[in-house]
Amino acid sequence: xxxxxxxxxxxxxxxxxxxxxxxxxxxxxxxxxxxxxxxxxxxxxxxxxxxxxxxxxxxxxxxxxxxxxxxxxxxxxxxxxxxxxxxxxxxxxxxxxxxxxxxxxxxxxxxxxxxxxxxxxxxxxxxxxxxxxxxxxxxxxxxxxxxxxxxxxxxxxxxxxxxxxxxxxxxxxxxxxxxxxxxxxxxx
Amino acid sequence: xxxxxxxxxxxxxxxxxxxxxxxxxxxxxxxxxxxxxxxxxxxxxxxxxxxxxxxxxxxxxxxxxxxxxxxxxxxxxxxxxxxxxxxxxxxxxxxxxxxxxxxxxxxxxxxxxxxxxxxxxxxxxxxxxxxxxxxxxxxxxxxxxxxxxxxxxxxxxxxxxxxxxxxxxxxxxxxxxxxxxxxxxxxxxxxxxxxxxxxxxxxxxxxxxxxxxxxxxxxxxxxxxxxxxxxxxxxxxxxxxxxxxxxxxxxxxxxxxxxxxxx
Numbered sequence: 411x412x413x414x415x416x417x418x419x420x421x422x423x424x425x426x427x428x429x430x431x432x433x434x435x436x437x438x439x440x441x442x443x444x445x446x447x448x449x450x451x452x453x454x455x456x457x458x459x460x461x462x463x464x465x466x467x468x469x470x471x472x473x474x475x476x477x478x479x480x481x482x483x484x485x486x487x488x489x490x491x492x493x494x495x496x497x498x499x500x501x502x503x504x505x506x507x508x509x510x511x512x513x514x515x516x517x518x519x520x521x522x523x524x525x526x527x528x529x530x531x532x533x534x535x536x537x538x539x540x541x542x543x544x545x546x547x548x549x550x551x552x553x554x555x556x557x558x559x560x561x562x563x564x565x566x567x568x569x570x571x572x573x574x575x576x577x578x579x580x581x582x583x584x585x586x587x588x589x590x591x592x593x594x595x596x597x598x
Numbered sequence: 599x600x601x602x603x604x605x606x607x608x609x610x611x612x613x614x615x616x617x618x619x620x621x622x623x624x625x626x627x628x629x630x631x632x633x634x635x636x637x638x639x640x641x642x643x644x645x646x647x648x649x650x651x652x653x654x655x656x657x658x659x660x661x662x663x664x665x666x667x668x669x670x671x672x673x674x675x676x677x678x679x680x681x682x683x684x685x686x687x688x689x690x691x692x693x694x695x696x697x698x699x700x701x702x703x704x705x706x707x708x709x710x711x712x713x714x715x716x717x718x719x720x721x722x723x724x725x726x727x728x729x730x731x732x733x734x735x736x737x738x739x740x741x742x743x744x745x746x747x748x749x750x751x752x753x754x755x756x757x758x759x760x761x762x763x764x765x766x767x768x769x770x771x772x773x774x775x776x777x778x779x780x781x782x783x784x785x786x787x788x789x790x791x792x793x794x795x796x797x798x799x800x801x802x803x804x805x806x807x808x809x810x811x812x813x814x815x816x817x818x819x820x821x822x823x824x825x826x827x828x829x830x831x832x833x834x835x836x837x838x839x840x841x842x843x844x845x846x847x848x849x850x851x852x853x854x855x856x857x858x859x860x861x
Contacts (some may be wrong), residue, residue: 421780424743431750439759511757518756520696523703525839574844581840586813 430573442596450595455509455572457501463497463563467491484524486555493558499547502568506540509571515594516578606794615642615810623815629763632819635685636767639678645669676738679771683742686768687749690760697752704748708741716853736782744774767812770807777803 488496513533520526543564550556582591621640624630630637653667687705691698715737746768753760760768781800782792 417779417782420740421776424747427747427771428776430749431747431754434751434770435754435759436759438754457826518694518697518758520694523696523699523735554853562794575706577844 417438444463447598450592452594454512454575455505455568457505457568459500460501461497464494467494487551492551492554495561496551498561499544499551499564502564503544505568506544509568511539512575512579512594536571540564543567606801607797609798609805613801613805614644616649616805617647620808620812620815623812627815627819629815629819633685633689633764633767634684635678635681639675639682642675646675648765670696680738680742682767683771684746686764686771687745689764690749690753690758694756694758697729697756697758701749701752705745708745711737711741711835736779739775739782741777743772743779746772746775763811763814763819764818770810774807819846 483501517526517529517533520529543560547556547560547564550560579591579594581587617640620643622638624640647710650668651662651670653664657663657667684705688698750768750772752758760766771841777800781796784796
């Protein structure tokens, strides 16, 4: 029977993979189309810049409970602050996705397989680490708590990614590739 | 002796009509300029039907000549489908040397493995043409569907979107390849009572795919936009190396952060 079920299971897996990929492509295209009116400068990561405002909100809300220095504080959040942090985390995730998408559009232009392989490897490591951190903070949020240190670190990751992205796009623009940068941002 | 039933006859007629319609649409929309192998494949589909039908009429459905004619025609069409798969990969990634180089290697390795497998099986089969075509077909269906899925994965990962026609051809061929792979499994295990039903379903799936391609050709094809060239090769290499170093630093920072927080 194994000779029968193995190809059947394989075919099912291939079909599921096909449907998932088609749906993913469709949703990505839909997102890009729906963002056609969004100005180009808003298409690069920017949510991470709100950290200061988030921290000041948490600072005011938790002032009476603080025992340690602010950086080492682990806070238990009320519903209002919880929503603020959850929204900020969602913004960071969008930033990372957007940054990653722009990077993938640049990596696509790798002139040879050697450099493509190295870039992809780094991209995979970076994504893995980001998502690991993201999940860790999300799990903590489920218990209504947050570590300021962790939130700052995750923000640092996204901020550095955004900085690299800006540098890259600026280099391209300086080299007279303004049109390329525009097309890149439009389809990312 | 097995006879062709009414449903199979109906599917045969519908399939032939759809294949002829596809051929006409391909020439009307000049798809051959963009996808020459796909155009050749569509023509071969019609030729296969006409050739096999003529042989059946002259020599009979169960004759040895009909049997050889069917397998020879299947082999040729199968080979053409392999070329269409390669063409789809080439169309999707030709503008991106790095990705195309990776895809080309995967494709070549799979083709070599397939040829070796087919040769071994053909050598062991007394009816060598059946052995060659059947094993090649089974292998090609699996390898073909995996390569097509890989092409789709690459295109989603790098957002290298294909034009609707190419996308439809890719999805249609992938579904058909998966169904054909199942076909070779069912042939050996499913009772003959259900074989006719399964065969009709298999033909139906291909007819739906052909219908989808025709639907895509109802309007003129969109002009394919070529990807902008990113500086020169040297400049691209320098820029991407810089990017690579930046990403390495960022990953290392993340590792340090992880150690600091969790210690």
